[in-house]
Amino acid sequence: AHGLCPHADGEGVGEPRFYLLSKGSADTFGFCLHKELGCRGHIIRQVELGGLAQRRGLQDGDRLLQVNGHFVDDMDHRRVVQKIKASGNQVLLAVLDGNSYEAAKALGRDLSQMLPADIRPRLCHITRDKSGFGFSVSSPEGVKGTFQLSVQQDGPAERAGVPPGSWLLELNGASVRSYSHMQLARKVRAPGAGGWGTGASNVAKRPVFLIQLKQSGSKVTLLVASSAVEEFYRLRGLRVTATLADTSWLPFKVRKLHMVKGPAGYGFLLKEDDCSSGTTGQFLWDVDAGLPAEQAGMKEGDRLLAVNGESIEGLDHQQTVLRICEHDDQVTLLVIDPAGDEFYQSVGFGDPAWFCPG
Numbered sequence: 276a277h278g279l280c281p282h283a284d285g286e287g288v289g290e291p292r293f294y295l296l297s298k299g300s301a302d303t304f305g306f307c308l309h310k311e312l313g314c315r316g317h318i319i320r321q322v323e324l325g326g327l328a329q330r331r332g333l334q335d336g337d338r339l340l341q342v343n344g345h346f347v348d349d350m351d352h353r354r355v356v357q358k359i360k361a362s363g364n365q366v367l368l369a370v371l372d373g374n375s376y377e378a379a380k381a382l383g384r385d386l387s388q389m390l391p392a393d394i395r396p397r398l399c400h401i402t403r404d405k406s407g408f409g410f411s412v413s414s415p416e417g418v419k420g421t422f423q424l425s426v427q428q429d430g431p432a433e434r435a436g437v438p439p440g441s442w443l444l445e446l447n448g449a450s451v452r453s454y455s456h457m458q459l460a461r462k463v464r465a466p467g468a469g470g471w472g473t474g475a476s477n478v479a480k481r482p483v484f485l486i487q488l489k490q491s492g493s494k495v496t497l498l499v500a501s502s503a504v505e506e507f508y509r510l511r512g513l514r515v516t517a518t519l520a521d522t523s524w525l526p527f528k529v530r531k532l533h534m535v536k537g538p539a540g541y542g543f544l545l546k547e548d549d550c551s552s553g554t555t556g557q558f559l560w561d562v563d564a565g566l567p568a569e570q571a572g573m574k575e576g577d578r579l580l581a582v583n584g585e586s587i588e589g590l591d592h593q594q595t596v597l598r599i600c601e602h603d604d605q606v607t608l609l610v611i612d613p614a615g616d617e618f619y620q621s622v623g624f625g626d627p628a629w630f631c632p633g
Contacts, residue, residue, distance in 0.1 A: 542566025
């Protein structure tokens with residue numbers, strides 16, 4: 276992980292710094308995030324001596340501007356904390372030193388304009404049609420992990436959100452950065468006779484082949500980055516992973532359900548069961564017709580992710596029930612259906628609650 280060192284402009288405002296923090300499951304990121312009376316912004320505090328945050332360069336008093344590419348300076352503090360927690364074991368932070376933050380505020384600067392417009396890779400789930408997946412891959416001969424995509428106009432890949440000319444980073448949740456041309460070729464087969472195709476390329480002698488993944492059947496999930504996004508991470512020595520991705524193109528959506536309790540209650544049961552990942556989760560069942568849960572859009576088998584904006588990760592069944600009952604007459608639940616839950620687990624997301632709408 277690396278940061279971009281600040282430099283002051285003529286008005287005393289430095290540049291944002293970026294840090295990719297990766298920790299073990301039993302570790303912490305090594306800092307706390309405060310909201311303090313009389314101070315603006317989300318403030319980095321209690322930077323642990325020798326901890327991950329300090330080793331990467333975060334400093335006491337830094338103001339947090341972005342979490343995984345999302346601008347958070349104008350966001351509710353509790354929601355920002357939750358976004359960091361939901362990020363799992365890896366998070367990308369953009370911060371500004373305290374003096375620069377206050378100077379920018381005094382000058383009326385729009386802090387969001389100090390940050391790149393889009394620094395997130397894109398996660399795309401492609402369903403094959405009769406012509407294939409609608410993209411081809413080219414790679415420079417003898418170079419590992421460098422694969423650029425050509426996208427068929429109005430084909431499945433373009434409809435799934437794959438930008439033309441983007442770079443392939445992960446395939447079905449697995450990084451391709453260590454793959455040679457031939458190693459990736461073993462995972463694909465060309466259409467028709469099964470040989471190698473050729474095509475126009477801006478790199479001399481670059482082989483081109485159409486992806487038809489043997490393991491994927493009719494569907495494939497790609498993590499891709501435009502040239503600008505790839506350059507952003509490369510210049511900072513940061514590794515791009517799916518946890519940083521823009522997921523707005525995915526067919527799998529996290530849903531927010533707001534319910535007001537009726538005379539017969541909410542109309543559902545909460546049960547503890549095993550998740551597809553092997554961990555234990557809380558699931559929603561026995562949704563009664565016509566009652567608030569069904570009216571809000573709850574479906575049998577939905578997994579509960581958060582209650583009133585707070586993740587239930589780490590809570591047992593009884594603790595989750597108590598959280599639902601904290602407010603007597605209403606509750607807001609964040610849920611995901613079984614197909615979406617399985618998908619997010621397969622591509623390595625710690626907690627899909629990160630993708631809460633709104």
